[in-house]
Amino acid sequence: MKVNLKHQLNDPNCKGVEILSIGSELLLGNIxxxxxxxxxxxxxxxxxxxxxxxxxxxxxxxxxxxxxxxxSRSHLLITTGGLGPTPDDLTTEAIAxxxxxxxxxxxxxxxxIKKKLSLSGSKLNNSSLKKQCFFPEDAQIIxxxxxxxxxxxxxxxxxxxxxxxxxxPSEMKExxxxxxxxxxxxxxxxxxxFFSNTxxxxxxxxxxxxxxxxxxxxxxxxxxxxxxxxxxxxxxITARAKNELEARKIIKPIKxxxxxxxxxxxxxENDDDLSSVLINELIKRKESIVFAESCTGGLLSSSITKxxxxxxxxxxxxISYSNELKQSLLNIPEFxxxxxxxxxxxxxxxxxxxxxxxxxxxxxxxxxxxxGPNGGSKEKPVGLVHIAISGPYNHLTNIKKxxxxxxxxxxxxxxxxxxxxxxxxxxxxxxxx
Amino acid sequence: MKVNLKHQLNDPNCKGVEILSIGSELLLGNIxxxxxxxxxxxxxxxxxxxxxxxxxxxxxxxxxxxxxxxxSRSHLLITTGGLGPTPDDLTTEAIAxxxxxxxxxxxxxxxxIKKKLSLSGSKLNNSSLKKQCFFPEDAQIIxxxxxxxxxxxxxxxxxxxxxxxxxxPSEMKExxxxxxxxxxxxxxxxxxxFFSNTxxxxxxxxxxxxxxxxxxxxxxxxxxxxxxxxxxxxxxITARAKNELEARKIIKPIKxxxxxxxxxxxxxENDDDLSSVLINELIKRKESIVFAESCTGGLLSSSITKxxxxxxxxxxxxISYSNELKQSLLNIPEFxxxxxxxxxxxxxxxxxxxxxxxxxxxxxxxxxxxxGPNGGSKEKPVGLVHIAISGPYNHLTNIKKxxxxxxxxxxxxxxxxxxxxxxxxxxxxxxxx
Numbered sequence: 001m002k003v004n005l006k007h008q009l010n011d012p013n014c015k016g017v018e019i020l021s022i023g024s025e026l027l028l029g030n031i032x033x034x035x036x037x038x039x040x041x042x043x044x045x046x047x048x049x050x051x052x053x054x055x056x057x058x059x060x061x062x063x064x065x066x067x068x069x070x071x072s073r074s075h076l077l078i079t080t081g082g083l084g085p086t087p088d089d090l091t092t093e094a095i096a097x098x099x100x101x102x103x104x105x106x107x108x109x110x111x112x113i114k115k116k117l118s119l120s121g122s123k124l125n126n127s128s129l130k131k132q133c134f135f136p137e138d139a140q141i142i143x144x145x146x147x148x149x150x151x152x153x154x155x156x157x158x159x160x161x162x163x164x165x166x167x168x169p170s171e172m173k174e175x176x177x178x179x180x181x182x183x184x185x186x187x188x189x190x191x192x193x194f195f196s197n198t199x200x201x202x203x204x205x206x207x208x209x210x211x212x213x214x215x216x217x218x219x220x221x222x223x224x225x226x227x228x229x230x231x232x233x234x235x236x237i238t239a240r241a242k243n244e245l246e247a248r249k250i251i252k253p254i255k256x257x258x259x260x261x262x263x264x265x266x267x268x269e270n271d272d273d274l275s276s277v278l279i280n281e282l283i284k285r286k287e288s289i290v291f292a293e294s295c296t297g298g299l300l301s302s303s304i305t306k307x308x309x310x311x312x313x314x315x316x317x318x319i320s321y322s323n324e325l326k327q328s329l330l331n332i333p334e335f336x337x338x339x340x341x342x343x344x345x346x347x348x349x350x351x352x353x354x355x356x357x358x359x360x361x362x363x364x365x366x367x368x369x370x371x372g373p374n375g376g377s378k379e380k381p382v383g384l385v386h387i388a389i390s391g392p393y394n395h396l397t398n399i400k401k402x403x404x405x406x407x408x409x410x411x412x413x414x415x416x417x418x419x420x421x422x423x424x425x426x427x428x429x430x431x432x433x
Numbered sequence: 434m435k436v437n438l439k440h441q442l443n444d445p446n447c448k449g450v451e452i453l454s455i456g457s458e459l460l461l462g463n464i465x466x467x468x469x470x471x472x473x474x475x476x477x478x479x480x481x482x483x484x485x486x487x488x489x490x491x492x493x494x495x496x497x498x499x500x501x502x503x504x505s506r507s508h509l510l511i512t513t514g515g516l517g518p519t520p521d522d523l524t525t526e527a528i529a530x531x532x533x534x535x536x537x538x539x540x541x542x543x544x545x546i547k548k549k550l551s552l553s554g555s556k557l558n559n560s561s562l563k564k565q566c567f568f569p570e571d572a573q574i575i576x577x578x579x580x581x582x583x584x585x586x587x588x589x590x591x592x593x594x595x596x597x598x599x600x601x602p603s604e605m606k607e608x609x610x611x612x613x614x615x616x617x618x619x620x621x622x623x624x625x626x627f628f629s630n631t632x633x634x635x636x637x638x639x640x641x642x643x644x645x646x647x648x649x650x651x652x653x654x655x656x657x658x659x660x661x662x663x664x665x666x667x668x669x670i671t672a673r674a675k676n677e678l679e680a681r682k683i684i685k686p687i688k689x690x691x692x693x694x695x696x697x698x699x700x701x702e703n704d705d706d707l708s709s710v711l712i713n714e715l716i717k718r719k720e721s722i723v724f725a726e727s728c729t730g731g732l733l734s735s736s737i738t739k740x741x742x743x744x745x746x747x748x749x750x751x752i753s754y755s756n757e758l759k760q761s762l763l764n765i766p767e768f769x770x771x772x773x774x775x776x777x778x779x780x781x782x783x784x785x786x787x788x789x790x791x792x793x794x795x796x797x798x799x800x801x802x803x804x805g806p807n808g809g810s811k812e813k814p815v816g817l818v819h820i821a822i823s824g825p826y827n828h829l830t831n832i833k834k835x836x837x838x839x840x841x842x843x844x845x846x847x848x849x850x851x852x853x854x855x856x857x858x859x860x861x862x863x864x865x866x
Binding site (some may be wrong): 227298308357 | 495760
């Protein structure tokens with residue numbers, strides 16, 4: 001979740017990089033600011049001190065004021081948005097205003113735009129489109145291979161550079177890769193790179209883990225930072241070094257220490273998730289899996305089938321949401337449901353055993369619970385979940401979980417799926433072939 | 434696409450609302466700032482002048498400095514993040530520092546936290562968790578019904594109020610709805626209210642819809658703003674008026690015009706989604722539904738069962754991911770699969786008919802396709818999906834879709850589910866009881 005940018009200078013007066021996202025659609029909440037995330041990731045992999053992001057609407061005066069403000073505290077500003085032909089596209093004009101600069105036309109850009117537009121068959125409207133050819137005299141143009149609006153690199157005052165990009169993600173990314181990366185490396189890099197490795201945990205909470213590795217969280221190089229999702233915790237280990245090889249060397253001992261200490265909780269690294277780890281483990285073992293789902297209603301199956309490669313191990317499932325289908329599709333005897341209830345160890349176990357047999361697989365997971373908000377009782381509250389795992393050589397595991405009453409229906413379903421996947425992962429570990 | 438903040442004042446010195454997102458994970462690009470989008474949407478529906486957003490890392494001095502800066506230009510600040518128990522959670526402390534205020538413990542909060550944690554079975558660690566009970570003396574607490582970290586409403590100086598929320602979206606949203614909406618309405622409204630109605634569209638793209646209602650998008654009161662999600666477009670109609678009744682009157686003619694013009698594309702309003710609309714329609718008709726899923730692998734079932742009330746109409750599904758299970762569970766003849774392939778109109782149709790019969794329901798939807806990235810061929814490319822819907826009185830509908838090759842596996846699965854739900858919705862409409 002939270003990390004100090006310990007690599008970065010802690011002096012709050014240190015000059016760094018900022019991102020400014022321009023567009024009223026962001027302030028209205030029409031779109032999520034995925035550009036800022038993408039650029040942030042790029043900046044951190046380039047090792048730049050990136051301290052702050054801002055978002056502002058399509059208002060020339062406000063944009064100018066903010067850019068002036070940023071120029072006093074940062075040395076590089078990346079802007080996105082507001083470069084297009086509409087009256088709301090004001091970025092270049094506003095930037096020029098901030099520094100009392102005037103804009104002049106670059107004729108060759110106009111030729112380029114005309115060419116692009118005749119290629120794509122759009123109608124030309126000179127007055128609005130021509131706006132995109134005006135830049136400060138001494139600005140360097142960033143070519144836009146995928147659209148009409150170029151960007152610029154401009155140093156309006158000594159020690160402060162602005163790089164402008166369009167708001168359309170595909171155009172921005174292409175221009176970034178083609179022009180910005182090298183420019184930044186040559187002009188703003190201190191010769192060091194940042195490299196990260198992420199360890200993924202299940203079955204342990206963020207605060208418990210953070211407490212246990214309190215000393216690691218204080219390290220400066222590498223830094224260790226926890227992030228939490230529903231039912232999953234990540235630790236990102238980041239090293240600053242002359243090159244990737246050296247960074248890996250710095251990360252290695254910390255990673256090994258963590259792997260040793262938390263072996264049963266660590267299920268993977270980087271892009272791994274519980275589903276992909278489980279699929280890979282089953283592929284290795286050449287074993288298949290099926291599910292019998294009630295309260296998760298397809299979410300467990302879906303968490304596996306969203307992965308490419310699932311078909312190598314996953315054969316299918318029976319979603320027996322009604323008791324009628326528990327009987328007809330999974331042969332659960334009526335008396336069992338009557339005696340113990342559909343949400344019981346007995347029924348979950350029978351579902352697992354029968355699904356494994358009927359769907360002809362090596363492993364099966366059955367799950368029956370009360371996801372709420374209705375259907376709970378004093379004896380069987382919302383959040384009660386019974387899981388049964390059946391496997392080769394008559395393996396059988398029963399798990400009972402009661403999730404907190406603060407959890408809603410979807411969280412109970414997602415946490416249940418997590419327990420299913422992680423429990424089978426641990427069983428496979430302990431019975432490794 | 435661009436929209437002017439037409440309701441909002443254009444004076445750049447006008448004081449407004451700001452959002453501050455706190456968390457180094459945002460600056461590192463680890464996560465996208467979906468909280469800022471969500472709050473922006475809420476603020477614009479409340480009609481607040483929201484001019485600016487900032488993002489900053491977990492650095493106490495920097496946070497303090499920025500908050501001081503915001504207090505000089507805005508009258509309301511919404512913060513997210515940094516309220517948890519870890520050493521990097523610094524928001525409350527940093528805010529207090531900005532105004533030289535001290536923090537004191539609220540004992541009743543500690544009792545509440547202990548209670549919550551013992552309920553969910555976590556171990557207590559006083560030192561780190563207790564931090565969450567410290568607030569400025571005169572701050573009002575925002576109860577957190579879904580987590581341990583409360584927020585606060587605090588007016589450190591006259592004319593400037595701060596409201597703090599955790600970074601966990603589910604907690605933030607719940608607290609916002611429970612506390613913030615009324616507080617903002619009572620304290621920051623200018624006597625006018627903003628009232629919105631959202632129409633939800635399926636089966637039409639954002640740009641097509643926008644072009645067709647070009648004139649409506651230019652309106653000033655009510656405003657009409659399009660928002661797009663995967664496979665779904667929303668139009669939000671917002672009126673500014675003395676009261677809700679008057680606002681509804683302003684909205685009504687536009688809404689009726691849209692409903693008339695786009696009747697087949699509009700599936701619902703406000704919080705409706707395709708699943709809930711379908712469940713409600715089936716409840717009304719007292720009809721049940723089952724699914725036979727292949728390429729969506731449980732996602733269709735899950736999209737229904739994530740809704741409370743699903744059990745009134747949904748009986749269950751067969752996820753026949755392997756051809757073996759298509760045969761054994763759904764009685765699809767082997768020759769049919771051999772002759773036409775598993776992804777074919779013939780097989781999808783047979784899956785639907787047999788699922789309806791075997792699972793004993795009024796309706797069934799079957800789906801078989803190639804979600805990719807592997808498994809495609811020239812004749813049957815990735816993105817090809819066959820859907821069959823079987824219903825009462827031998828109703829049968831076959832649908833073939835080829836999703837764009839730019840779509841990834843998960844998008845193909847989600848778009849397929851959308852088509853299934855929307856197609857059945859249209860069938861139910863045309864056969865209304």
